[in-house]
Structures are given as C-alpha cells and as structure tokens.
Amino acid sequence: MAALTLPLFPLSTVLFPGGQLLLRVFEPRYLSMVSRCMREEHGFGVVLIEKGSEAGSAEFATTGTLADIVDWHQGSDGLLGLTAEGRERFRVTGYEQQADGLYVGTIQMLAPEPRESLTENFSGLSNLLKGLLEEVGEPYDRMPKDFDDASWVGYRLAEILPLPVSLKQSLLELDDARRRLERLEPHVAELTVSENA
Numbered sequence: 505m506a507a508l509t510l511p512l513f514p515l516s517t518v519l520f521p522g523g524q525l526l527l528r529v530f531e532p533r534y535l536s537m538v539s540r541c542m543r544e545e546h547g548f549g550v551v552l553i554e555k556g557s558e559a560g561s562a563e564f565a566t567t568g569t570l571a572d573i574v575d576w577h578q579g580s581d582g583l584l585g586l587t588a589e590g591r592e593r594f595r596v597t598g599y600e601q602q603a604d605g606l607y608v609g610t611i612q613m614l615a616p617e618p619r620e621s622l623t624e625n626f627s628g629l630s631n632l633l634k635g636l637l638e639e640v641g642e643p644y645d646r647m648p649k650d651f652d653d654a655s656w657v658g659y660r661l662a663e664i665l666p667l668p669v670s671l672k673q674s675l676l677e678l679d680d681a682r683r684r685l686e687r688l689e690p691h692v693a694e695l696t697v698s699e700n701a
Contacts, residue, residue: 520659654681
C-alpha cells in the first residue's frame with residue numbers, strides 16, 4: 505500500500521477499529537484540523553501518547569487507528585464536541601510537528617483483519633461482552649453488533665474493560681483475532697475474581 509499523509513491526534517486512550525471516541529476540542533491546532541477534515545472529507549489518526557501530554561508535545565505509539573468524524577455539536581461550554589469512529593489501523597513511518605503544533609504523519613495502512621468466526625472456546629467472552637454492552641448503553645446501543653466475529657468481540661472487550669492503556673495498545677498492534685482473545689482471557693478471569701472477592 506502507498507504511504508499517506510495524515511494529521512495525527514495523540515491521546516491518552518486507544519481507539520480500536522469499529523469503536524467510537526467522544527472528544528471535546530478546544531486547541532486551535534485541532535479546531536483547524538477538524539475544520540480541514542470536514543471540508544476535505546478525510547479522517548485523522550488517533551495514536552496513544554507514551555510520553556508527554558495531550559495539550560503539549562508528546563511522544564506517541566507508531567500504531568494507531570484512522571478515525572472519521574461521524575457527528576459533532578457545540579457544547580454548552582462553547583467547546584466543539586466530536587464523535588469519531590475508528591476505521592483501519594495504520595503504522596506511522598515518519599512525522600513532523602507543524603508551526604501550529606499539529607502533528608502530521610506519513611503512514612502505511614495495515615490490512616484489515618479477515619472476518620473470523622468466533623470458536624466455541626471463546627463463547628464465554630462473547631457472552632460477557634453481551635452483558636457489558638447492556639450495562640454500558642451509549643454509544644453501543646446504536647452500534648451494529650457481531651458477536652460471532654472474533655475481531656469485533658476482541659476489539660470491543662479491549663476498549664470496554666478497565667485494562668492499562670499499554671495493554672490496550674499491544675492488543676491493537678496484534679493482527680491475529682484469536683491471539684487477541686487469548687491475551688484477554690487471563691485479564692477477564694482476574695477482573696471476575698476481584699469483583700467477586
């Protein structure tokens with residue numbers, strides 16, 4: 505795949521393909537980025553901050569997720585509220601910081617994971633996810649669901665469960681849906697034990 509140039513939004517969170525992200529935008533560099541994305545109908549890249557802060561300079565992970573703006577509103581506090589949806593994963597091969605502070609990356613899109621049916625041994629994870637989505641509500645109540653797709657189940661569990669962001673990032677970087685579910689299993693067991701203790 506050919507390299508692309510994309511504005512990058514370093515955040516303290518991980519966005520997974522198919523996931524939604526609610527953002528409040530107030531920095532001039534990101535207001536300008538959003539305006540350009542909407543005008544030119546293209547997305548931006550979400551990358552996890554590994555060092556630094558959202559408001560200043562940051563060092564960030566080189567694997568991220570392309571995000572499309574699917575909704576926006578003006579908040580009562582005057583800030584711009586965005587709903588962004590995760591698409592494909594990408595790898596940052598180079599980047600620069602513009603004069604206004606915006607990061608612009610050269611990226612290589614990663615191939616989407618092929619749809620893989622969830623096998624019987626992971627049915628417990630699928631059932632857990634069904635229960636969690638009922639509790640969580642928005643935005644999952646409006647989201648198309650696919651409890652038989654190993655990638656979809658793994659991505660949703662990874663974003664909903666209270667896991668360290670470094671682990672979430674490593675789950676994003678995996679390109680094997682079955683391995684992602686295997687990595688999640690011990691953490692699900694740990695969380696279940698601590699809830700019942």
